Amino acid sequence: MNISYTILIPLIPLAVFLLLGLNSKTIKPAISGYIGVLGLATSAALSFYTAYEYFFVSGKVDGVYQTFVNKTVWMNFTETLHIDMGVLIDTISIMMLIVVSIVSLMVHIYSRGYMKGDDGYTRFFSYLSLFTFSMYGLVLATNLFQIYIFWELVGVSSFLLIGYYYTKPSAVSAAKKAFIVTRFADLGFLIGILIMGYFTGTYDFETLNNPEGAVILNWASTSFMGLSVITWALLLIFIGGAGKSAMFPLHIWLPDAMEGPTPVSALIHAATMVVAGVFLVARLFPMFYFVEHGFALNVVAYVGAFSSLFAAIIAITQTDIKRVLAFSTMSQIGYMMLALGVSGYEGHDGVGYMASMFHLFTHAMFKALLFLGAGSVIHAVHSNYLKDMGGLRKYMPITNITFLIAALTIAGVPPFAGFWSKDEILVAAFEHNKLIYYVGVFVAGLTAFYMFRIYFGIFWGKEKTYEHTPHESPLSMTFPLIVLALLSIVSGFIPFSELITPDRVGFEAHLNYPLAAIATGVGLIGIVLAWVFYKKENSLSDTYATAFGPLYKWASDKFYLDEIYLFITKKIIFNLISAPIAKFDKKYVDGTMEGIGNKTVWLSGRIKGLQSGKFQDYAFSFVMGAVIIALVFIYLWTN
Amino acid sequence: MIAGISIFEILTVTSILFFIGIYGFITRKNLISVLISIELILNASVVNFVVINKYLYPDMLQGVIFSIFIIAVAAAETALAVSIIINLYRQISSVEVKDTEIMKY
Numbered sequence: 001m002n003i004s005y006t007i008l009i010p011l012i013p014l015a016v017f018l019l020l021g022l023n024s025k026t027i028k029p030a031i032s033g034y035i036g037v038l039g040l041a042t043s044a045a046l047s048f049y050t051a052y053e054y055f056f057v058s059g060k061v062d063g064v065y066q067t068f069v070n071k072t073v074w075m076n077f078t079e080t081l082h083i084d085m086g087v088l089i090d091t092i093s094i095m096m097l098i099v100v101s102i103v104s105l106m107v108h109i110y111s112r113g114y115m116k117g118d119d120g121y122t123r124f125f126s127y128l129s130l131f132t133f134s135m136y137g138l139v140l141a142t143n144l145f146q147i148y149i150f151w152e153l154v155g156v157s158s159f160l161l162i163g164y165y166y167t168k169p170s171a172v173s174a175a176k177k178a179f180i181v182t183r184f185a186d187l188g189f190l191i192g193i194l195i196m197g198y199f200t201g202t203y204d205f206e207t208l209n210n211p212e213g214a215v216i217l218n219w220a221s222t223s224f225m226g227l228s229v230i231t232w233a234l235l236l237i238f239i240g241g242a243g244k245s246a247m248f249p250l251h252i253w254l255p256d257a258m259e260g261p262t263p264v265s266a267l268i269h270a271a272t273m274v275v276a277g278v279f280l281v282a283r284l285f286p287m288f289y290f291v292e293h294g295f296a297l298n299v300v301a302y303v304g305a306f307s308s309l310f311a312a313i314i315a316i317t318q319t320d321i322k323r324v325l326a327f328s329t330m331s332q333i334g335y336m337m338l339a340l341g342v343s344g345y346e347g348h349d350g351v352g353y354m355a356s357m358f359h360l361f362t363h364a365m366f367k368a369l370l371f372l373g374a375g376s377v378i379h380a381v382h383s384n385y386l387k388d389m390g391g392l393r394k395y396m397p398i399t400n401i402t403f404l405i406a407a408l409t410i411a412g413v414p415p416f417a418g419f420w421s422k423d424e425i426l427v428a429a430f431e432h433n434k435l436i437y438y439v440g441v442f443v444a445g446l447t448a449f450y451m452f453r454i455y456f457g458i459f460w461g462k463e464k465t466y467e468h469t470p471h472e473s474p475l476s477m478t479f480p481l482i483v484l485a486l487l488s489i490v491s492g493f494i495p496f497s498e499l500i501t502p503d504r505v506g507f508e509a510h511l512n513y514p515l516a517a518i519a520t521g522v523g524l525i526g527i528v529l530a531w532v533f534y535k536k537e538n539s540l541s542d543t544y545a546t547a548f549g550p551l552y553k554w555a556s557d558k559f560y561l562d563e564i565y566l567f568i569t570k571k572i573i574f575n576l577i578s579a580p581i582a583k584f585d586k587k588y589v590d591g592t593m594e595g596i597g598n599k600t601v602w603l604s605g606r607i608k609g610l611q612s613g614k615f616q617d618y619a620f621s622f623v624m625g626a627v628i629i630a631l632v633f634i635y636l637w638t639n
Numbered sequence: 640m641i642a643g644i645s646i647f648e649i650l651t652v653t654s655i656l657f658f659i660g661i662y663g664f665i666t667r668k669n670l671i672s673v674l675i676s677i678e679l680i681l682n683a684s685v686v687n688f689v690v691i692n693k694y695l696y697p698d699m700l701q702g703v704i705f706s707i708f709i710i711a712v713a714a715a716e717t718a719l720a721v722s723i724i725i726n727l728y729r730q731i732s733s734v735e736v737k738d739t740e741i742m743k744y
Contacts, residue, residue, distance in 0.1 A: 613743025616673075616736060620665045 001058040003068045006050055006087045009097065010136035012043045013129040020126035029121035033112040036125035040108050040132060044101035051094045055499060065091050065504040067206060071142045080201045088142040088205060091500045092282050095357060096139035099364045102487065103271040104132045106480035110372050111263045113476030114379060124164060124261070131157035135272050139279065143203040144193045144237075147280070151189070151244070154273050155182050161268060162260040174256035181253040185243020192236030199229050209286040211345070219291040227292060234288055234296040238281065238303075245277025246330045247337065248307040252562055254330055258322040258384075262375030265322060270329050270371050271364035278336045278360055285353060285502055289345050301341020305439045308334025310559070312446035317545075317556035320384045321374050321454050325367070328410070328451065331443060332363050338440065339425040342432035343502065350502040351509070352432065355424030358496040362417035365491055366409040369484035370451075373403035376477055377458055380470035386454065390462040395470040398478045400459045402485040407455045409488045411448035412523040414516075417492030423516045424497075430515055444519050448526030456534035646694040650687065657683035670724050670734045674717065681713045 016039035020032050027035075059065050071086020108128060115124050134153035141147035156179075163175030197203055199222055200215045208215050219230045239250075246254035257269050268274070281288060281300055288297040308331045315327035336356045343352025376399045381388055393400040409416035412423070422444060429437040472478065497509035533544075545552045554560065641649075656679060663676030685706040692702025724734055731738050 611743055613740035614736065615739070616665050623661055623665070 001053060001066075001068050001089075003050070003070050003087060003089050005046065006089060006140065007070070009043050009046050009050070010133050010140065012039050012046075013133040013136065015039070017126050017129035017133060020122050020129065024120075024122040024126060027122050032122040032125050033108075036129055037105070037108045037112065039129065040101075040105050043132070043136070044105045047094075047097040047101040050089065051098055054089060054091075054094050059091075063505060065499075065506075069142055069206065078201075081197060081203070083145045083203060084142050085146055086142045087140040089140070091504065092279065092357060093139045095361060095500060096279055097136065099275075099361055100132065100135050100139065100272050102484075103267055103364055103368045104128070104135075106368065106372070106484055107263045107267040110266075110375070110477050110480040111261075113474045114263055114375055115261065120164065124161075127157055127160050127164070128264075128267070131161065131268060131273070135276075138276060141205075143205055144196060144208075145203050147283070148186075148189060148193055151240070151276065152186065154268075154276065155179060155186070155244070158182075158257070158268050158273055161264040162257045164260055164264065168259070171259040174253075174259040178253040178257045181250055182243045185250050186240050188236045188243075189240020192233045192238075192240065195229060195233040195236065199233070205283060209284065211286050211290060216287060216290045227295065230287070231292040231296050234284065234291060235299060237284065238277075238296060238300060241277030241280040242303060243277070244280075245274050245333045245337070246307075247277065247303050247334065248310050249561065251307065251311065251330050252558075252565060255318075255323045255326045255558070258320070258326050262322065262371060262378060265326070266368045266371030266375065269326065270367040274329060274333060275336065275360050275364070278333060278340065278356060281337070281340050282353065282357060285340065285343070286345070288340075289343070289502070297341050297343075299341075301338050301433065301436060304334045304337025304339075304341055305436045306334070307331070308338060308443045309439050309446075310334075312443045312450065313555050314558050315450040316446065316453065317552060319386050321377070321386060321389075321458065322371075322384055324450060324454050325370055325374060328370075328447065329367055331447065332359070332367065332410070335422070335425055335440065335443065336360050336363070338436055339428055342428050342436060344432075345502050347501075347503065347505070348507045350507070351424060351497070352428030353502045354497050354500055354509075355421060355428050357500045358494075359418075359421035359425055361494075361496070362409070362421045362488070362491050365484055366406045366416075366418060366488040369402060369406040369481060369488055370410070372477070372481055372484065373399050373406060376473045376481065377403075379473055379477070381466065386457040388464075389458045390464040391460065392470060393459040396459075396472045398472055398481060402478075402481040403455060403459065405485045405488055407451045410451050411527055412444055412519055413527075414520060415489075415492065417488050417490070419516070419520065420492035421496075423511065423519055424509065426515050426519050427512045430512075441519060441522055445522040445526040448523040449530050452527050452530030453534050456530060460535055640693055640697065646690060649690045649694075653683045653686045653690070656686070668736055670727070670736060670739075673736065674720050674724070677720075678713065678717070681709060685709050 016035060020027060020035060024032075053059070054065075054068075068089040069086060071084040071088075073082050074085040075083040077083075108125070111124065111128065115121055118124065131154060134150050134157055137150035138147055138154060141150060159175050159179040162178050163172050165171045193203070196208070200208065202208060202215070207213060210216065215230070219228050222229045224232055241247075243250040254269060254274070258265055260269075288294065288300065311327040311330035311334060315324050315331060318324045318327060336359050339352045339356035339359065341352070343354075343356065344350055376396065377389065377392060378384055380392070380396060380399075383389070405416065409418040412419045414420075426437060426440050426444070429440050495509070498506040501507060557563075660676045660679030660681075660683060663679065664673055667673045667676060688702040688706040688709070692699060696702070727739065728734055731741075
């Protein structure tokens, strides 16, 4: 399979970014929107063509999906250790290409309506293109270092887009918070990469991931503090992934990231960038699975399960609809992580891996839809808060229907996509680890509950009178909603188990009826509870909130994690460590350097009088010097 | 070769000429005078070349040829120096050494 053209997929958005970014003052907004959409549509078309070629024409050889690599050496360190640049095409990178293409294209189209009249319209589209370029580069990366480069690039574009409204202090601080927290996590990633490079001598995914390869077979050769160094490297790499994917305890940036424009939240903080951590673990899955008998993978499973539960509980108590969706995203990513964590490798054992990728795909569709729907609502009522909404179903029928479809999808109601992917995850968890399974089922119920809480809160609930009558959004905004709603319905029927499995062979997946019934039942209970609490305006929810007392308060304050971080950084690190170091730096390091400079200035001031500017003085010095040297030589020779 | 005069007397004369040139170069106040002093230094060395050639290696010609070469270079150098002085005069209306100090530190 010739894949040389795939390099165009990331390069077209890069070209669009440069074109729009360099001419952001001169290009008319209407044109820049078209350029952005057109560039991305081309990339998306190429991605779909690649997917078609790969899955249906030439990807499968002898029943096994192949990996195609097209790369060139970029930096040479030693004979074996070098950094390459190139594209790697295999099942999961193709799947991510499709996800990024669909969601990014829809968000581009949506943004043309949502951002209309904004001063930075062209700037916004150039940032979107930069992000899409980075994300394509990330999913197509051939080695750890290349993925790291694009990893940082998506971080930067996320920073730029969260801080898009840079005149708002809250947006600026949210952007900084997101960048610093993920950057801090990426430090772990970098150290992990360096350890990996030092002990295995390669960064290449193909070499690292080969189950019969030297790297995986020799994992036990060096150990450190009771674990193999490779396990340590994988854990450190997972810290990077956890930072990007907002896993506990590095999730604190995600709710604040909602300060960005809503299409950005849909694209970056729901569908694509935040699943990069899941993608990273999936990319290194054979290593996670085989090294130290899956120790690192167990960590992934428990972190995922805990984050999933933690975020779902917080989501119930939030009143800002975008924050509810943010915590919901964190919870669903936790789901994907736990699915990866409980996965096996061969044949049907790989159901967790498959389910994780499946859920990643369906989640991208329905969560982008939820965010875009929320954006449509926010566009209509100019507020993020549930208290300002209610009864909107009469004014916004399309948004109402699509949002309902998305909510049913995430709640796991058949036959929507979320039901199929969630069911596979629960099957994998049930077969592997009962504790994680129970957490998963409980979270499924919570998910249904908090999602229908905001659904009823927005579209039903109290009959509110609005100052400006809300109206349905324009076609450019409703069209992506409809497309994504259709995808949320049909994407569940994609036979993922035959396409994406860890061993690349594929297997026949069957619905496990008892487990599916339990999950659906729990989801329906959640929906019914939400119906009782929020369908009509009543005081039931407040009564229960007070009944839970401090627990409710803790959850609505996000368990005070932000405050703990602030205490640790501001009070402990700043005062006890940073301040003395800063003082030492100012006084001694700077003092020495400045002292050298000042002394030089002083000395040259004293001796500059020697340079009189009269050339005859110089000639005199020269002659005297010559005479003295001559005398010295005469003296030496005559003795 | 001049009868009755040894090489030492001639070298003494050229040395005196040379140091007169150096003295003039260092002390003259006028740039043209400084240039003339340089000519004195060059001429002292030219005479040295000729004399040493004639007294020590009478059947060779290198010293004489070299002196002609030095005269040619000196002519070119004088032309250059005079043109610099003329340009300087156009800028500051003076050919005094003390007026050329404006470029110091």
